[in-house]
Amino acid sequence: MAINANASACEEETMRLYDKLRTIGYRRDDCELIAPYTLEINILKKKNNALILAHHYMTPDIVYGVADYAEDALGLIRRGEESNADMIIACSVTSLAEMIKIGSPEKTVICPSTEAGCSVADSITVDEVLALKARHPGAPAVAYATTTAEVKAVSDYIVTSANARKVIANIPAPKILFYPDHAFGKALQQEQQALNKEIVTWEGKCVVHDNYTIDQVISFRKKNPNTAVLFHSEVDPSLYTYGDMHGGTGAMKKYVADHPEVNEFFLVTECGLSDQMRVEYPGKKFIGTCSLCPFMKTINLENILLALRGELPPENTIHFQPEVLGNIQAAYRRSETVAARAA
Numbered sequence: 001m002a003i004n005a006n007a008s009a010c011e012e013e014t015m016r017l018y019d020k021l022r023t024i025g026y027r028r029d030d031c032e033l034i035a036p037y038t039l040e041i042n043i044l045k046k047k048n049n050a051l052i053l054a055h056h057y058m059t060p061d062i063v064y065g066v067a068d069y070a071e072d073a074l075g076l077i078r079r080g081e082e083s084n085a086d087m088i089i090a091c092s093v094t095s096l097a098e099m100i101k102i103g104s105p106e107k108t109v110i111c112p113s114t115e116a117g118c119s120v121a122d123s124i125t126v127d128e129v130l131a132l133k134a135r136h137p138g139a140p141a142v143a144y145a146t147t148t149a150e151v152k153a154v155s156d157y158i159v160t161s162a163n164a165r166k167v168i169a170n171i172p173a174p175k176i177l178f179y180p181d182h183a184f185g186k187a188l189q190q191e192q193q194a195l196n197k198e199i200v201t202w203e204g205k206c207v208v209h210d211n212y213t214i215d216q217v218i219s220f221r222k223k224n225p226n227t228a229v230l231f232h233s234e235v236d237p238s239l240y241t242y243g244d245m246h247g248g249t250g251a252m253k254k255y256v257a258d259h260p261e262v263n264e265f266f267l268v269t270e271c272g273l274s275d276q277m278r279v280e281y282p283g284k285k286f287i288g289t290c291s292l293c294p295f296m297k298t299i300n301l302e303n304i305l306l307a308l309r310g311e312l313p314p315e316n317t318i319h320f321q322p323e324v325l326g327n328i329q330a331a332y333r334r335s336e337t338v339a340a341r342a343a
């Protein structure tokens with residue numbers, strides 16, 4: 001891939017990247033290879049009035065090289081809504097890129113990889129949702145953000161890990177269908193019992209968060225009693241009692257910021273978040289899990305650059321059939337209304 005960049009600009013960019021990334025093991029040579037990409041991406045970003053949104057699971061070269069914001073799903077949707085950009089490059093799985101488009105329907109939203117699926121999203125189909133609804137007539141159907149657009153379109157509400165608890169607790173119904181992530185569903189089931197709500201769950205499994213066992217966590221705690229253990233909401237809730245908190249990536253990040261007295265953290269989630277924390281808190285120790293999300297990791301500087309050059313195929317631009325769009329927007333607005341009422 002030919003990159004358009006001059007030598008002195010590349011040298012300056014190499015040093016900018018090296019300054020940020022050396023704390024997590026990038027060598028100057030590594031930054032020299034990345035610099036032509038980040039340089040051209042940042043020039044094209046301005047020229048196209050584009051915004052680059054990166055999920056916490058993106059690689060550090062994307063987060064610190066080109067992203068305008070690196071946040072959790074809800075944070076990225078909000079950033080898109082607030083922006084006056086004409087184009088958004090959504091560095092995330094497709095299901096989240098679709099949510100960003102729902103929040104910003106007037107903007108061009110591009111997901112740089114058409115392979116950025118998700119094992120959780122793939123675990124439930126429209127027919128399965130309709131069958132689930134038929135088995136539980138009258139129960140509101142709540143889709144997690146990691147679902148396909150078609151599944152969202154037959155759902156009553158759409159939530160992320162950051163607002164699911166608030167929305168579900170305030171839906172006026174005694175029984176609620178939540179799909180597809182089984183671990184998050186189980187956690188909601190336990191928590192909502194106190195509110196006399198029955199949560200019907202699904203068996204969707206995340207290839208990253210479904211790999212941790214109680215034995216691993218107990219053994220880790222014994223060896224590292226002073227390390228704070230933070231679980232992502234998609235980890236099985238039977239592990240939560242061995243940790244210090246559980247929540248989405250935004251809540252995990254906030255926990256670190258709110259606990260300056262803690263020097264060591266074990267972040268039980270995809271390893272992209274640990275890399276970010278190491279850059280942002282160089283004096284602290286972050287133990288990651290080396291768990292890579294193979295779907296998130298299909299996004300790279302090369303396909304971001306192709307997106308900004310307009311060289312990706314039309315399938316990368318998020319579009320909805322009009323009836324699908326109308327239904328998803330209605331479910332999204334319903335969730336926003338319930339969350340606002342609860343605030």
Ligand code: SF4
Nearest residue numbers: 118119206207208293
């Ligand atoms: S981390 Fe899990 S839920 Fe998130 S995109 Fe990857 S597979 Fe899907």
